[in-house]
Amino acid sequence: MNGECLAELSGVSKRFGNIVALDGLSMDVRRGELLAVLGPNGAGKTTAISLLLGLHQPDKGKASLFRQPPQCLDARRRVGVMMQEVTLAERPYGKLSAGQKRQAQFAVAICGRPKLLFLDEPTVGLDQQARAMMWDILRTVVSQGSSIVLTTHYLEEAQAQQTAWWSWLRVVSSHPAR
Ligand SMILES: Nc1ncnc2c1ncn2[C@@H]1O[C@H](COP(=O)(O)OP(=O)(O)O)[C@@H](O)[C@H]1O
Numbered sequence: 173m174n175g176e177c178l179a180e181l182s183g184v185s186k187r188f189g190n191i192v193a194l195d196g197l198s199m200d201v202r203r204g205e206l207l208a209v210l211g212p213n214g215a216g217k218t219t220a221i222s223l224l225l226g227l228h229q230p231d232k233g234k235a236s237l238f239r240q241p242p243q244c245l246d247a248r249r250r251v252g253v254m255m256q257e258v259t260l261a262e263r264p265y266g267k268l269s270a271g272q273k274r275q276a277q278f279a280v281a282i283c284g285r286p287k288l289l290f291l292d293e294p295t296v297g298l299d300q301q302a303r304a305m306m307w308d309i310l311r312t313v314v315s316q317g318s319s320i321v322l323t324t325h326y327l328e329e330a331q332a333q334q335t336a337w338w339s340w341l342r343v344v345s346s347h348p349a350r
């Protein structure tokens with residue numbers, strides 16, 4: 173990919189106490205691409221996104237967002253985010269089913285047409301029809317000029333969606349058995 177680099181992790185390591193969440197991971201997200209971050213539970217996918225968003229600091233290496241430190245307000249303003257664990261105002265949102273909550277979070281993330289969209293396990297809890305709809309919307313979002321970083325542990329689902337404009341990254345934990 174030759175597009176402008178929108179977000180980058182370069183040789184980042186992150187520990188939580190004794191747990192090594194990431195060990196020297198490098199990745200970059202280019203303009204116009206959907207980057208799928210694949211890996212089993214515990215591989216460090218959410219941690220990688222959190223570093224790109226400035227929610228955690230790397231112990232080693234460097235994270236940047238729009239060529240700035242991820243904590244920089246100017247960089248953050250240009251992103252849409254849907255994290256794995258989200259709390260929104262309780263009612264009426266609190267009464268939605270798990271899948272409906274995911275759809276509501278997705279709508280919030282894409283509204284405002286962010287330049288870069290972070291989606292952490294966006295299809296968890298969705299039925300087949302809702303998943304298909306989400307993939308369709310993602311394709312449209314990219315065709316309209318946004319870029320996407322998406323994590324999933326559903327490798328087969330992600331592979332079924334693969335098209336030429338996807339880039340791939342598999343995060344493999346160096347400590348898989350914890
Ligand atoms: N805030 C935290 N405190 C302690 N351990 C954490 C924290 N966040 C993540 N971890 C641990 O780091 C590892 C990677 O977690 P995570 O990035 O959530 O993986 P994934 O999103 O790929 O499932 C896991 O072993 C997890 O338990």
Ligand SMILES: [Mg+2]
Binds near residue numbers: 217218256292293
């Ligand atoms: Mg996760």
